[in-house]
Amino acid sequence: MKKLWLKLLMGTSILTLAIAYSYLKKKQIPKKRLVDIIGNTPLIYLKSLSEQTGREIYAKCEFMNPGSSMKDRTALALIQYGFQQGQLGIKNKTIYEGTSGSTGVSLTLIGNSLGCKCKLYLQNDLAQEKYNILQTCGAIIEKVPPVSIVDSEHFCKKAEKQAKIEGGYYADQFHNLANQQAHFQTGKEIYEQTNGLIDCFIMSSGTGGSIAGISQYLKRKNKNIKVILADPPGSSLKTHVNSGVCYTYQEAEGHRLKNPFDTVIEGCGLNRLTKNYMQAQIDYGFTIQDKESIQMAQLLIEKEGLFVGASSAMNCVAVLKAVQKYPECKVFVTILCDSGQRYLSKFYNKEYLQQHQIEY
DSSP states (O other): OHHHHHHHHHHHHHHHHHHHHHHHHHHOOOOOOGGGGSSOOOEEEOHHHHHHHTSEEEEEEGGGSTTSBTHHHHHHHHHHHHHHTTSSSSSOOEEEEEOSSHHHHHHHHHHHHTTOEEEEEEETTSOHHHHHHHHHTTOEEEEEOOOOTTSTTSHHHHHHHHHHHHTOEEOOTTTOTHHHHHHHHHHHHHHHHTTTOOOEEEEEOSSSHHHHHHHHHHHHHOTTOEEEEEEOTTOSHHHHHHHSOOOOGGGSTTTOOSSSOSSSOOSOOOSSOOTTGGGOOOSEEEEOOHHHHHHHHHHIIIIIOOOBOHHHHHHHHHHHHHHHHOTTOOEEEEEEOBBGGGGTTTTTOHHHHHHTTOOO
């Protein structure tokens, strides 16, 4: 009898402990850090554009990443690659990069969270708020004149050279394929969020990493999904997609109005082919004029309550053009890359637009 009571007591104690452990486990707070909440951004329905076109138009809210842009995904992948290759570690924790702003912000913030510092090289004609954000976040920045990629003073060349001199890690967002590989996940999210019903995907290209990774994933799932490039004036990528030649008339001597491109859109468009971009599977490209992008940005504010960056507005214009070109497609998805807060002094500044004779 005594032995029986001991067995019951022991059994009850084990059960009680198990229940208590299970309860405590449920009550624990997940210890997520900045790097753990990058990605899995929401997909929203753009009611005004959908009603205007008679199609279902959705946008992936990449501005809701912790660094307020799609470049968080790229930056995390580039930093992880640096650690995996031994180029970042105990002896070296400095990241070097040439950037138009957003990748630099993401590299700086994610780098800070992982104990790294950034030295960034940027063109000297970007929106002032980008420099302010980077300096506030602790990046060391150097402004350089906008020049051709073949010039040793190009911001990417400067970053690469300085990294070699100082023994740092050059992230190389344009040619490091960790960039496009990061966006297989973005493509996976889009496919799953649309329940596989997506017919057409539209976005711009800067480094080419995002459109490359997303297009590869979507095409693997369904080869009939159309992938459309939105390109700013002066960029050669649209011509490369449609005719196989990386050229635009602005390349002709005496025609270029502004270096590198004749546009107020920052951070996208290119006049060369990068290793990341060459992985993209694109069906067609549209050149989107500044006036169209500026008007779309205002429409998104007024009709959708979305205050987004210049390339995001350009993407949405390209959606409307894609609807006309592919009337058989029903579900269209684009990217809202970042917030409009980084574009107040130029893209959203009427005085700036008037001074530079940009229509809006």
